[in-house]
Amino acid sequence: MLSSLRKNAARSSEITHLEVTHAGETYRILLKRIASARRFTLRVRAATRDVVLTMPPRSSISGARTFAQAHAAWIGVRLERLPKPTPLGPGEVVPLRGINHLIVHRPSKRGTAWVEPGRKSVGASMLPQLCVAGEREFVARRVKDFLMREAKRDLEGAVARYAAKLGVTPRRISLRDTTSRWGSCSSIGSLGFSWRLVMAPSFVLDYLAAHEVAHLIHLNHSPAYWKVVAKLTPNVERGEAWLKTNGAGLLRFGPFKG
Numbered sequence: 001m002l003s004s005l006r007k008n009a010a011r012s013s014e015i016t017h018l019e020v021t022h023a024g025e026t027y028r029i030l031l032k033r034i035a036s037a038r039r040f041t042l043r044v045r046a047a048t049r050d051v052v053l054t055m056p057p058r059s060s061i062s063g064a065r066t067f068a069q070a071h072a073a074w075i076g077v078r079l080e081r082l083p084k085p086t087p088l089g090p091g092e093v094v095p096l097r098g099i100n101h102l103i104v105h106r107p108s109k110r111g112t113a114w115v116e117p118g119r120k121s122v123g124a125s126m127l128p129q130l131c132v133a134g135e136r137e138f139v140a141r142r143v144k145d146f147l148m149r150e151a152k153r154d155l156e157g158a159v160a161r162y163a164a165k166l167g168v169t170p171r172r173i174s175l176r177d178t179t180s181r182w183g184s185c186s187s188i189g190s191l192g193f194s195w196r197l198v199m200a201p202s203f204v205l206d207y208l209a210a211h212e213v214a215h216l217i218h219l220n221h222s223p224a225y226w227k228v229v230a231k232l233t234p235n236v237e238r239g240e241a242w243l244k245t246n247g248a249g250l251l252r253f254g255p256f257k258g
Helices: 002-014 061-070 072-081 136-166 195-199 202-214 223-232 236-252
Strands: 017-022 025-033 041-045 050-055 093-096 099-106 113-116 129-133 172-176 183-185 190-194
Touching (some): 017 061, 041 072, 183 202, 190 195, 202 236, 223 236
Parallel strands (some): 025 050
Antiparallel strands (some): 017 025, 113 129
């Protein structure tokens, strides 16, 4: 009997997804067993447009399914509210430092990607242009590469300024396409950022740089830590508010294939 129970528990732990239905729609839910979890919780992730159910380690799959099914309507509403994905092809618009840019394909030009002012001719868009050379199938990837280069330059510059003010030196700076956080600081002093910050207004990127550099002094969010952040930038509340209201919208751009 004990052996059978153990086998059933093992099989249960191997199940990583389940499906629930509501109003003719089927939703696939990722299961995550967390040792510290005390109850079932559901989360809809904007970046990956999926649903995660966190569950205590000893809870049952049937219990998880019942919980998810009871919240199927909520899942549907939250998924429907997510910003629609925006493919970055010719004619699409992408923000750079908070300013919308029109993606323009220039197949006959040399180079990769660059910015030009908006055209003033009749019928032309007045938006600044993010011009991309090469074959059409590589436009999205080159737009991403351009944005990442700009993000790297802006973030390295901001980090250097704030680190100099505090007399600290980060171990390294890396850029990723993170889905759960905009920045991070490790225990050994390595800083990580989402490259998508370059699409936000500059004060948002600057705030995040200050936020993570301050962690080189205090690796926590204590009152002492926030005093350091406030000394570095006046944009704490403004930056936090912008990300809370608009941050998820930065995740809709892509995919970047090709």
